[in-house]
Amino acid sequence: MDKEQFIQQYAVERQGTNAVKWDALKERFGADDLLPIWVADMEFSTPETVKQALIQRIEHGAFGYTQVAQGYFEAYQGWQDRHEQTKFEKDWLYFSTGVVQSFYDLIACFSEEGEGVLIQPPVYYPFFHAIQDQKRALISSELILVENRYVPNFVDFEEKIKTHRPKIFLLCSPHNPLSRVWHKEEIAQLLEICHRYQVLVISDEIHSDLILPGHAFVSTVTVAKELGYLDEVFVLNAPSKTFNLASLLNSHVWIPGEEKRNLYENWVKRYKQTENSLLGQLAAKTAYETGDEWLEGLLAVVASNYAYVKETFAKELPKIIVTPLEGTYLAWIDLRAYVSEQEVKKVVQDTAKLAVDFGEWFSPNAQGFIRLNLATIPQNVEQAVQQLVAAIKK
Numbered sequence: 001m002d003k004e005q006f007i008q009q010y011a012v013e014r015q016g017t018n019a020v021k022w023d024a025l026k027e028r029f030g031a032d033d034l035l036p037i038w039v040a041d042m043e044f045s046t047p048e049t050v051k052q053a054l055i056q057r058i059e060h061g062a063f064g065y066t067q068v069a070q071g072y073f074e075a076y077q078g079w080q081d082r083h084e085q086t087k088f089e090k091d092w093l094y095f096s097t098g099v100v101q102s103f104y105d106l107i108a109c110f111s112e113e114g115e116g117v118l119i120q121p122p123v124y125y126p127f128f129h130a131i132q133d134q135k136r137a138l139i140s141s142e143l144i145l146v147e148n149r150y151v152p153n154f155v156d157f158e159e160k161i162k163t164h165r166p167k168i169f170l171l172c173s174p175h176n177p178l179s180r181v182w183h184k185e186e187i188a189q190l191l192e193i194c195h196r197y198q199v200l201v202i203s204d205e206i207h208s209d210l211i212l213p214g215h216a217f218v219s220t221v222t223v224a225k226e227l228g229y230l231d232e233v234f235v236l237n238a239p240s241k242t243f244n245l246a247s248l249l250n251s252h253v254w255i256p257g258e259e260k261r262n263l264y265e266n267w268v269k270r271y272k273q274t275e276n277s278l279l280g281q282l283a284a285k286t287a288y289e290t291g292d293e294w295l296e297g298l299l300a301v302v303a304s305n306y307a308y309v310k311e312t313f314a315k316e317l318p319k320i321i322v323t324p325l326e327g328t329y330l331a332w333i334d335l336r337a338y339v340s341e342q343e344v345k346k347v348v349q350d351t352a353k354l355a356v357d358f359g360e361w362f363s364p365n366a367q368g369f370i371r372l373n374l375a376t377i378p379q380n381v382e383q384a385v386q387q388l389v390a391a392i393k394k
């Protein structure tokens with residue numbers, strides 16, 4: 001499906017639908033006259049096939065306790081085969097209500113209070129919350145910029161592990177907000193270090209379907225399998241980011257190691273009694289079976305919005321640095337050449353009237369950066385960029 005067709009068929013107005021992005025502006029930003037281009041969901045409806053499957057189920061009218069939909073595993077593996085070439089086994093798979101919930105759960109299950117969890121900021125801010133809310137020790141090894149591309153600082157990564165002996169490394173792959181799609185060699189090197197110091201690896205792969213042309217996603221599970229470290233990794237993924245289904249509360253936890261599965265099951269017995277999300281699983285199964293063309297259309301829109309952002313800044317404010325978009329639909333932008341770190345909020349929010357994710361949400365060292373969400377209609381991206389250019393010039 002091409003970009004124009006996709007926009008025509010799927011663009012939706014979300015204001016007034018209890019959308020956090022649009023309807024919680026006052027609460028989150030203290031003002032409601034902002035153009036929201038922040039939280040990672042979309043102004044596009046899910047594929048028509050998914051909508052129709054949900055409508056049909058809703059027509060039935062009974063929503064009692066439910067078992068996993070027949071054909072779910074086949075649909076899910078079929079999608080993985082076509083898009084990510086990742087093989088999971090059925091007994092690795094557990095359902096959850098979301099990826100954030102799942103990394104909270106795995107940290108609770110596989111570490112104790114006071115023990116360390118390692119992350120690579122700038123990174124998705126709930127990573128910090130999951131560690132701090134659960135009284136684990138936060139250990140950071142910041143990603144570093146080498147020739148306009150963020151890479152792990154392997155020396156520092158190993159040094160932090162040697163010094164602080166964390167129990168868990170929480171990896172974001174592909175990376176939000178830096179949009180890196182990690183190479184196999186990078187993941188392998190991280191896994192090697194973790195293996196050496198007996199650090200478990202939780203790989204958050206919620207963005208794994210959102211890959212721009214020229215890049216290829218490699219799951220941590222694939223690399224761990226080749227290295228013989230399958231028992232030391234966990235993968236979290238979901239169709240929610242890909243198909244705009246976050247509120248239907250269906251996500252996956254993969255635990256390849258049998259001993260780890262036993263520990264997790266014992267923990268679940270004590271702390272979690274969730275049932276399956278009927279509508280969430282129906283939407284996921286249908287999207288996995290029929291969402292290929294829709295995703296192609298979405299990625300065309302994202303690529304075109306990204307090109308607009310890059311070209312416009314290059315022309316109007318050439319010292320703004322837009323990080324290359326490899327994966328996700330989130331653009332990471334360095335405004336520091338024009339705006340002092342203390343003034344970013346004033347310029348972006350008060351003058352340009354934009355609600356964005358600010359750099360310091362992802363790392364205390366990322367003041368002066370912003371994250372823009374490109375999974376929206378081109379008019380929103382154009383308006384955001386124009387307002388930002390005008391505000392900075394002013």
Ligand SMILES: Cc1ncc(COP(=O)(O)O)c(C=O)c1O
Pocket residue numbers: 040097098099100101124172176204206207238240241246251
């Ligand atoms: C890296 C990452 N993990 C998890 C989530 C949210 O997952 P969920 O809605 O399933 O809790 C997001 C949403 O933006 C994300 O970027």
